Amino acid sequence: MTRKIIGALVAGTIALLGSLFADQSPISALILSVLVGGITLLTQLLVDFEERLHSIEARQYTGSRDAEAAQLIRQVADSALEEEHVTDLLKSLARFNGDVSFTVKAFAELEIARLSELLRQLKSGKAVYEDGEDHDWILGLTTIARDTIDATSTTSVDGYGESFKGGFWASDHGQRYLKAQAEAVKRESAKRPGENIVIRRLFIMERSDDLVDPDFLAIVHSQTAVDIRVRALHYDQVPPIFLRSSVDFILFDTQIAYELIPAPSSHQQPGYLMTQLLTKRQDVTNRKDRFETLWNLAIRDLDATPSPPLNDPA
Numbered sequence: 001m002t003r004k005i006i007g008a009l010v011a012g013t014i015a016l017l018g019s020l021f022a023d024q025s026p027i028s029a030l031i032l033s034v035l036v037g038g039i040t041l042l043t044q045l046l047v048d049f050e051e052r053l054h055s056i057e058a059r060q061y062t063g064s065r066d067a068e069a070a071q072l073i074r075q076v077a078d079s080a081l082e083e084e085h086v087t088d089l090l091k092s093l094a095r096f097n098g099d100v101s102f103t104v105k106a107f108a109e110l111e112i113a114r115l116s117e118l119l120r121q122l123k124s125g126k127a128v129y130e131d132g133e134d135h136d137w138i139l140g141l142t143t144i145a146r147d148t149i150d151a152t153s154t155t156s157v158d159g160y161g162e163s164f165k166g167g168f169w170a171s172d173h174g175q176r177y178l179k180a181q182a183e184a185v186k187r188e189s190a191k192r193p194g195e196n197i198v199i200r201r202l203f204i205m206e207r208s209d210d211l212v213d214p215d216f217l218a219i220v221h222s223q224t225a226v227d228i229r230v231r232a233l234h235y236d237q238v239p240p241i242f243l244r245s246s247v248d249f250i251l252f253d254t255q256i257a258y259e260l261i262p263a264p265s266s267h268q269q270p271g272y273l274m275t276q277l278l279t280k281r282q283d284v285t286n287r288k289d290r291f292e293t294l295w296n297l298a299i300r301d302l303d304a305t306p307s308p309p310l311n312d313p314a
Contacts, residue, residue, distance in 0.1 A: 125280035133260055134275040135173055141252045142180040146188060149181065149199045150291045151250040155206050157262050157272075158248070163207070165215040169222070182226035196227070202295055203232045204247060211302075220302050231298035238297075242290055249287050255279070257287045 096108060121127035129137070142149065158174075159167035168174040181199055188197040201223060203216075210216045211232060220230050238247060250258040257278040278284060 122277065122279055125278065125283070127277040127279075129275040132263075132272040132274065133173075137275065137277060138177055138250070138258055139180050141250075141256065141258060142177065142184055145184055145197060145252045147197060147253050149184070149197065149250065149252055150254075150288070150295075151200070152202045152204055152248050152291065152294065154204045154248040156248065157260055163210065163213075163215075164203070164205070164219060165213070169219045178222060178226070181228060185227050199228045200295065201228055201230050202291070202298060203230065204235060204238065204294070205232060206235060208234060224303055230302045231295060231300065232302055233294060233298045238294065242294070247290070247294070249291075251284065251288055251291060254288055255284060257284050 093112075096105075100108075118127055153164075153168075155164060155167070158164060158169060169178070184197055185199065188195070203220075205211075205216075223230050235243075246259050246261070248260060248262075252258065259276050259278065261273045261276065263273040278287070
């Protein structure tokens, strides 16, 4: 404040001397000097007030952000997710400084937004990948499965029309999925001797002669070789009530259902329409009951040796 008063006095003195040199009357010069000094002091006070106001607002904003951050940290600590993984994510975000390019920054923000949306959907009970087949979910779920993987495999989703030949199981994605299942069996066997993960696959097919087809038997052998139990069923043996809904799904530990929805034949995008994950207990239980019914209808496990066709119920 002392500096502000001295500055005002200096400004007033300069105005006084200037007025006197300009041959103005002493009274006019004194009035002008007081006016200039007062305006100078008032201006300094206003500038100082604005700076203090900005400082208070900044502290309030920082305090609000700190309080929000502290609240989020407490919520993360109470979350069902492992705190270590969340902390690693936050540390990675903190290291993402301003030295990155616009493209890298934009891509990172896109992936963060996708992860945030996936978590929101999973909590709501249903996550949807709308651009056809998602290649990451099925592999990730296989990697973390501990007890059971129950899956159906239909010609409409995993094959081409009426046969499995040249379909999903012949693709690179199918082979990586099969490899992930083999690794899951080895992993759980090593972690829990005598308590291996149980993987069951039910093939639902169009033609009875597929059971003796060398290509289909090769698929069966590739799965039984890694301790996957395999059975087969004709579409004619599927109860009509099940045909009104999806019969192609995978259950992981009876806690989450993975479904790949084929595109309608008239759809402009051939192949798959979407992929969805179901986490609501009722949805998963419905598919578990459906799988057990179909599995029991198939009666027996298959191996890679030629077998007679299943009896046609018609």
